[in-house]
Amino acid sequence: MTTTRWHFAxxxxxxxxxxxxxxxxxxxxxxxxxxGAAPAEPYRIGAVLSLSGTYAGLGEPEKNTIEMEVxxxxxxxxxxGRPIEVIIVDDATDAETAVAVTTRxxxxxxxxxxxxxTGTGATMAMRQExxxxxxxxxxxxxxxxxxxxxxxxxxxxxxxxxxxVPFTLRYLEGKGVSKVAIIADSGGFGADGAAVxxxxxxxxxxxxxxxxxxxxxxxxxxxxxxxxxxxxxxAVLMWNAGxxxxxxxxxxxxxxxxxxxxxxxxxxxxxxxxxxxxxxxDFVFAAGKVLxxxxxxxxxxxxxxxxxxxxxxxxxxxxxxxxxxGHAYDGLYLVVEAMKRLPEEFTAEELxxxxxxxxxxxxxxxxxxxxxxxxxxxxxxxxxxxxxSGGVWTLEK
Amino acid sequence: xxxxxxxxxxxxxxxxxxxxxxxxxGFTLIYAATGVIxxxxxxxxxxxxxxxxxxxxxxxxPLPLAGLVGVAATAAVGGVFELGxxxxxxxxxxxxxxxxxxxxxxxxxxxxxxxxxxxERPLPLFSGGGSVSVFGAVLEVQxxxxxxxxxxAVVGLWYLYNRTGLGRAMxxxxxxxxxxxxxxxxxxxxxxxxxxxxxxxxxxAGLAVTPLTQTAFDVGPTVGIKGFAAAILGxxxxxIAAVVGGLVLGMLESVSIAFISSxxxxxxxxxxxxxxxxxxxxxxxxxxxxxxx
Numbered sequence: 001m002t003t004t005r006w007h008f009a010x011x012x013x014x015x016x017x018x019x020x021x022x023x024x025x026x027x028x029x030x031x032x033x034x035x036g037a038a039p040a041e042p043y044r045i046g047a048v049l050s051l052s053g054t055y056a057g058l059g060e061p062e063k064n065t066i067e068m069e070v071x072x073x074x075x076x077x078x079x080x081g082r083p084i085e086v087i088i089v090d091d092a093t094d095a096e097t098a099v100a101v102t103t104r105x106x107x108x109x110x111x112x113x114x115x116x117x118t119g120t121g122a123t124m125a126m127r128q129e130x131x132x133x134x135x136x137x138x139x140x141x142x143x144x145x146x147x148x149x150x151x152x153x154x155x156x157x158x159x160x161x162x163x164x165v166p167f168t169l170r171y172l173e174g175k176g177v178s179k180v181a182i183i184a185d186s187g188g189f190g191a192d193g194a195a196v197x198x199x200x201x202x203x204x205x206x207x208x209x210x211x212x213x214x215x216x217x218x219x220x221x222x223x224x225x226x227x228x229x230x231x232x233x234x235a236v237l238m239w240n241a242g243x244x245x246x247x248x249x250x251x252x253x254x255x256x257x258x259x260x261x262x263x264x265x266x267x268x269x270x271x272x273x274x275x276x277x278x279x280x281x282d283f284v285f286a287a288g289k290v291l292x293x294x295x296x297x298x299x300x301x302x303x304x305x306x307x308x309x310x311x312x313x314x315x316x317x318x319x320x321x322x323x324x325x326g327h328a329y330d331g332l333y334l335v336v337e338a339m340k341r342l343p344e345e346f347t348a349e350e351l352x353x354x355x356x357x358x359x360x361x362x363x364x365x366x367x368x369x370x371x372x373x374x375x376x377x378x379x380x381x382x383x384x385x386x387x388x389s390g391g392v393w394t395l396e397k
Numbered sequence: 398x399x400x401x402x403x404x405x406x407x408x409x410x411x412x413x414x415x416x417x418x419x420x421x422x423g424f425t426l427i428y429a430a431t432g433v434i435x436x437x438x439x440x441x442x443x444x445x446x447x448x449x450x451x452x453x454x455x456x457x458x459p460l461p462l463a464g465l466v467g468v469a470a471t472a473a474v475g476g477v478f479e480l481g482x483x484x485x486x487x488x489x490x491x492x493x494x495x496x497x498x499x500x501x502x503x504x505x506x507x508x509x510x511x512x513x514x515x516x517e518r519p520l521p522l523f524s525g526g527g528s529v530s531v532f533g534a535v536l537e538v539q540x541x542x543x544x545x546x547x548x549x550a551v552v553g554l555w556y557l558y559n560r561t562g563l564g565r566a567m568x569x570x571x572x573x574x575x576x577x578x579x580x581x582x583x584x585x586x587x588x589x590x591x592x593x594x595x596x597x598x599x600x601x602a603g604l605a606v607t608p609l610t611q612t613a614f615d616v617g618p619t620v621g622i623k624g625f626a627a628a629i630l631g632x633x634x635x636x637i638a639a640v641v642g643g644l645v646l647g648m649l650e651s652v653s654i655a656f657i658s659s660x661x662x663x664x665x666x667x668x669x670x671x672x673x674x675x676x677x678x679x680x681x682x683x684x685x686x687x688x689x690x
Contacts, residue, residue, distance in 0.1 A: 052507070054615055056515030186660060213660040217619030219416055219610045222535075223409040223654035226402055243517035247610050254528050254537045255405075275519045275611040278526060 042078075042085040045335060046105035048116035048126065049328075053093025054216065054242070057271070059118045062140060062328035063088055064317055066115070069332055072312075079336055080344045086332070087111065091122045098122035102129040113351060115331040116140060118324075120188045127151060136352040138334055140327035142241070142265065143192045147375045153352055155375045157330040157365055158323075159288060159383060161189075161239075163376065164265055165196040167383050168286045169204050172235055172262065181210035181233035183224055183248060185240030189266055193239030209233050216242055222251045229257050241266030246275030253279035260284060268323045273391055283388040284396055288365045290326045291393045295384045301362045309364055326364030334358060334368065401533035406655040407648070408531070412540045414647020415547035419602035420624025421631065421639035422550065423595035429571035429634045430591035433494040437478065437502040438599055439621020440509075444471040445600025446612030447509055450518045460521060468600040474505070475596020479589045502617065509614040517611040520604075543605045547640070550598055554636050567591060571634065599624075630670050632683020641682055646670070 047066055050059035066086050074083045087109050091098035098117050105111045106129060113136045117123045120143030130137045130153050139146050142158040172180060182197055184190035194211065201208050210231035212224035225248070228236055238248055238261060245267045252261055263285035273280045289295035289302070293310060296303035309329060313321040321329075338354035339346070346354075358377065361368040366382025385396035420442055427435040449467025452458045458466060482497050528537045557564040569577040570587040578584050602620075603612065610616075623646065631642025649669050653662040673681065 052510060052515075056510065056615075057517070057613075060515055212654075213658075215619075215663055217616060219606050219620075220409055220413050222412075223406055223651050224659045226405045226409070227654065227659075230399075230402055243611050243613060246517075246519075250526075250609060253526070255535050271517050271519075271611070275517060277519070277521075 040078075040082040042083040043339065044109055044111045045084060045086045045332075046102070046109060046111035046114045046116075047086050047088045047328075047332075048091050048098055048101055048105070048114065048118075048122065049088055050093040050118035050122070051088075051090040053091075055093045055118045057269075058241075058324045059090070059093075061322055061325035062118060065313065065321065065325040065328040066332055068313065068316055069329060073336060079339045080342075082344065084336065084339075086115070091117055091119075093119055093122070095121045095125035098125050099129060102126045106133045106135070111135065112348060113138070113335045115328070115335065120146060120192065123154075124149075127154065130154065133348075135348040136335070136355055138331040138355070140324070140331045142189060144196055145192060150373070150375070152356075152372075155334065155355060155370065155377075157327045157334065157363070157368075159265055159365065159378055160376050161193045161196045161264075163378060163380070164286050164383065165193060166200055166204075167380055168237070168262060168264070168385075169197070169201065169206060171284075171286070171385050172237075173205055175235075177235045178205065179207050179209045179232055179234045181212070181228040181231055181236050182208065183212045183214065183221065183228065183236060183238050185242060185244065186213045186215050187240075187242075190240040193264060193266075197237065197239070214240075214244060214248075216244065218244060219247065220251065221248050222255060225251050225255055225257060229255060233259060235259055236261050238263045239266065240264075243271065243275060245272050246280070249276040249279040249283060265323060268386075268393075270322070273388055280388045280391070284385060286383050286385050287323055288326065288382055289384055290321070290323055290364050291386060292384075292395055295395055302367065305362050306364055321364075323365070330363035330365050330368065333363060334361060337361060403655070404532055404534040406651045408534055408536055408540070409654075410648035410651030411644065412543060412647070413650060414627075414644035415544050416602050416606055416620070416643075417623050417627040417646050418640040418643025419547055419550060419598050419605075420620055421627035421643045422554065422636055423599045424625055424628040425631075425634055425636055425639040426591045426595045426598070428628070430567065430588045431483070431489070431491075431494065433483075433491050433498065434625065435592075435595065436495065436498040436621065437505060438595065438624060439617030439619070440502045440505040441471055441475060441596040441599030441617075442603040442620045442624075443506065443509060443612065443614065443617035444474060444596075445603030446520065446607035446616070447513055447518070447603075447614070448600075449604045450520050450607065450612060451513065453520060454518065460523065464604050467604050468597050471600035471603075472593045472597040475592045476589055478505075478596075479592035483588070483592070484585065502621075506614050506617055513614060515614065517613040519611045520607040522608045523605075537609075539605075539608055546601055546605050550601060551636070551640055554594075558636070563590065626667065626670055630673060630680060632680025635682055638680055638682035642680065645681065 049062050050056055070086050078084055089101040091101055115138050120141040123139040123141045123146055136153050138155045140157050144161040146156045182194050184194040210228045210233055214221050249261055261283055265287040267285050268287040268291055290306055293306055296306055310321060334355055342350060342354055356370050358368055358370045366378045368377035370377040386393045387396040423438045445467050448470045449464050452466040453460055453463035478501055482501055483494060486493050522539050523542050524538055528535050558568055566582045567587050569582055570584050574584050627642040627646045628639050630646055631638030646666055649666040650662045653665040
């Protein structure tokens, strides 16, 4: 009797656990275009996204975007007369899982290209598999290392820190600031940004007077900010992509430090404004133009593309797309547009070469022009400074 | 470094320390009743914040009521978890129970991910965003709430343990389960009650901190590890020791930031933890098992 009940309980637990797992997996597995009984064999592309774990909030809009755009591409006749199928898998914000699912995409699904990963750590971990299979990878993560540690097969759609940091430092110079302090997340994106800041600050008129760090999940940064307060800094430069940004802003307001807080494109999320509330007022950061479409030149190709995407996304999902949705859009279309320029049958190497020859592709994150030495392909023209004012993003002069 | 700055570091240490203390209390209560480390304790912290946000933002309840709903609902989850998973393991094998709590924590955070989404969610400050000046150092009003709720929880636990029949029965179970059963105490019920209380304490911490940090489905493990370290540092099984352990850990981190480096604050705190455990394996206030028998 005892054994039976224990057995029953474990079965129930197992079933519940499997239900949870399958919930996260379904929707990801069923590719688009199944209903149309497409006669032609689809082109298969793999997408490694963080649908659970720390970056789940980034992976969700990315998945939404890819599903919506794949449907659109196939309704318009696909690529070279064949439909495309994007197989989306979850890396759980974990480098080892990313490697495992990448291997499966390559071995079992025989994908011709990879989009992702969502995070820098997972992107770098995938490299060994990408290298072995010899297929192109378009990462949608923001770490500088992805394209700085150059690999011919790897491209990147997010604005890298090596682009955003100098842009932000020039803004501070223009505002007459001379002493700055860094507060950064000790994790991938924050540590990457802090390293780039220390690298390039010597080329500016700015002086670094304090450097503090915090860990993901920390509940209080008043200690670090107290040190910054006594360092004589005239501005605080914060580099992180997690929810701790709101805590930093609130702690700064409570301590009444009285100097501006400057963030990064990692803070371009509505959740930051919701979380920091009044403390988010006058928060300044650099990011692409997608947050405030007026930033695009009126009537430009960029504005047309972005407005169309924002309208369709908002209609389908009930919220406006964020910057991460934009990175996924760019990743998908950089691959698809290159495929369209090729004949129906092509090799992985030809696809890689064609992606590298991308010239002036108008995406959401900016206008991409790759070269054999630049696989990020964006420029300062694709960035603007924003200021949080009245609880919304506004363009900063 | 001026006195005001030093005081600011002490206040930061107290604030983090009392959060760790509340989570550590939960570890200690369950350890006393079952001899098991409950690795789902961090998820109770997450649920306390998350269910309060749900009651406030999605159900539209006023904040005090929403907080009450959050803590009560989490306590209920703790009780159900004990009845549905822990109690089913009849032989009470500690290793099996620990594995069950690890699995439970994964199930709870996955369910929160699917019910409440992947993004962080905010909760308003309990009584506005003001702060008071303590000899020039800044003390946020929400921090006073955190310190006050921790003190209240400690006093409440002390009263329960020393002045009520239920508390005496729980202590009896902690000292000797078989003897407690012989004198007619329902030891199974005491285990359920300790899970209810531990979940409520974790939830209280999550509720008090969420207005400052927001909450998300994945906040549990980090806080769980800190609370566990605090419980070990103080000495497992003793509520006062859990509070002392929490405050010492918070203060250690603060001192590391002030005098050494914020990058290595967690590492420094853990090195001190290890050093203490080498000298006193039973923790700062813990009794050695020989004494206990």
